[in-house]
């Protein structure tokens with residue numbers, strides 16, 4: 540039955556509010572049941588409460604290093620900005636405030652569902668914003684579509700958004716039971732499960748090591764290949780089990796140790812999940828292409844800024860800016876990465892691994 544139904548008293552359609560998902564107990568626990576958090580602007584006190592506890596409301600994303608991004612990229616009234624990873628639109632909103640009604644924001648993302656939600660959220664802004672479902676590796680094509688020879692600022696906040704991490708259906712986090720999908724762009728042909736069940740042991744081992752420095756990469760790949768011969772590994776919980784078994788860790792013991800330990804240790808599955816996600820989305824390949832093409836997409840004295848979340852990405856950004864500076868493409872670049880202050884990390888623990896680098900074209 541649709542949400543719009545005929546009312547009993549004539550032909551006027553009456554809007555019938557869809558039922559919220561039911562949950563047992565007093566508080567919703569699963570991502571889908573948190574209907575208030577998904578509509579957080581209507582519940583400001585809940586937003587305050589969650590933020591004070593260092594939590595991100597379900598279905599939203601807290602932008603990281605925003606002040607530093609604005610200070611280093613210096614968006615000005617009338618400028619054209621390409622936000623390559625618009626996500627929830629946190630950084631985009633700040634850019635809009637600075638460029639004003641004479642400026643233009645071009646917003647890219649590969650995630651069509653989140654892009655549509657952000658388009659609606661930003662539609663009230665008094666600035667021309669155009670949205671493109673596009674990989675940032677294709678930034679040159681987007682500028683061409685916009686009839687632009689270049690832009691003033693290119694910005695990318697790499698990786699996944701909180702909405703993507705927390706949604707169990709995406710299979711990105713080891714914390715939630717779900718299908719091993721991990722694609723940010725659902726037009727991609729291969730999911731994480733496809734790769735896990737087809738790549739040879741050597742390739743899996745190499746990916747776990749090179750993309751996330753997983754020290755037990757060989758053991759995990761070996762056990763994975765043995766387990767998938769019995770039954771395909773298609774769920775996050777199956778992969779977590781393989782990782783614990785390969786490392787010889789008993790789940791109960793690890794959780795007990797974690798609760799009692801003062802310094803929280805990395806979850807045993809964190810690195811393998813990260814490596815798989817990077818592999819599924821070819822994240823490093825896309826980043827290299829963006830950095831290669833960016834100087835051709837910027838106007839003279841244009842600025843580029845990239846926030847990365849792991850050493851593999853940061854190394855690529857650092858090298859591209861350093862080489863660009865040496866070759867005379869860039870006139871200046873960040874010497875050291877800019878990282879969040881403790882205050883930001885406490886209020887948003889997901890910012891803890893963020894590193895921001897910028898460069899200015901000649």
Ligand SMILES: C[S@@+](CC[C@H](N)C(=O)[O-])C[C@H]1O[C@@H](n2cnc3c(N)ncnc32)[C@H](O)[C@@H]1O
Pocket residue numbers: 600601602603623624625626627628629630631647648649650653673674675676696697698699700701723825
């Ligand atoms: C960390 S979030 C960005 C959050 C955003 N800055 C905000 O303030 O809400 C990263 C976003 O980039 C998108 N993304 C990742 N890789 C991409 C790529 N190669 N091209 C375009 N979008 C990408 C993801 O789908 C996700 O929405």
